[in-house]
Amino acid sequence: MKFLVLNGPNLNMLGIREPEHYGKETYEYLENKVISYCNENGVECECFQSNHEGALVDKIQEAYGVFDGIIFNPAAYTHTSVAILDAVKSVSIPTVEVHISKVEEREDFRQISYIRLVAKKTITGLGTDGYLRAVDFLLDYLNKGESK
Numbered sequence: 001m002k003f004l005v006l007n008g009p010n011l012n013m014l015g016i017r018e019p020e021h022y023g024k025e026t027y028e029y030l031e032n033k034v035i036s037y038c039n040e041n042g043v044e045c046e047c048f049q050s051n052h053e054g055a056l057v058d059k060i061q062e063a064y065g066v067f068d069g070i071i072f073n074p075a076a077y078t079h080t081s082v083a084i085l086d087a088v089k090s091v092s093i094p095t096v097e098v099h100i101s102k103v104e105e106r107e108d109f110r111q112i113s114y115i116r117l118v119a120k121k122t123i124t125g126l127g128t129d130g131y132l133r134a135v136d137f138l139l140d141y142l143n144k145g146e147s148k
């Protein structure tokens, strides 16, 4: 099993940006945490972060036929990007939407999520542990061979 962990804009600034929303763990810490957890569970994992919408679209397209699941925090693009929604739809890879903060308790503009239209599950407000719960979900989902 092989999972792609995608992170969108400004998540490379974890540990520095708005710790009241995103905590103090760095992006490097997050990557190591998810990779270790995946490996403990017998899953291969690749992490990719970009501040650019097109780079995220390219990475999703390249995932076709390579990855079994995607764990995706599109960050601000969650609320704006039809291109990212369409890319995930194009590859039909089961995808879990993750947000570090509890977006549903934040500003109105964060209540729109394009990726949610295609995500098998959404996890919010668990900090970086949310990525691990996404791994659990995908393992369960893929092992059961369920469809949405």
Ligand code: DQA
Binding pocket: 009, 010, 011, 073, 074, 075, 076, 077, 078, 098, 099, 100, 101, 102, 103, 110
């Ligand atoms: C975020 C929430 C988004 O609204 C925001 O733009 C982010 C991070 C989160 O992980 O809580 O950059 O996706």
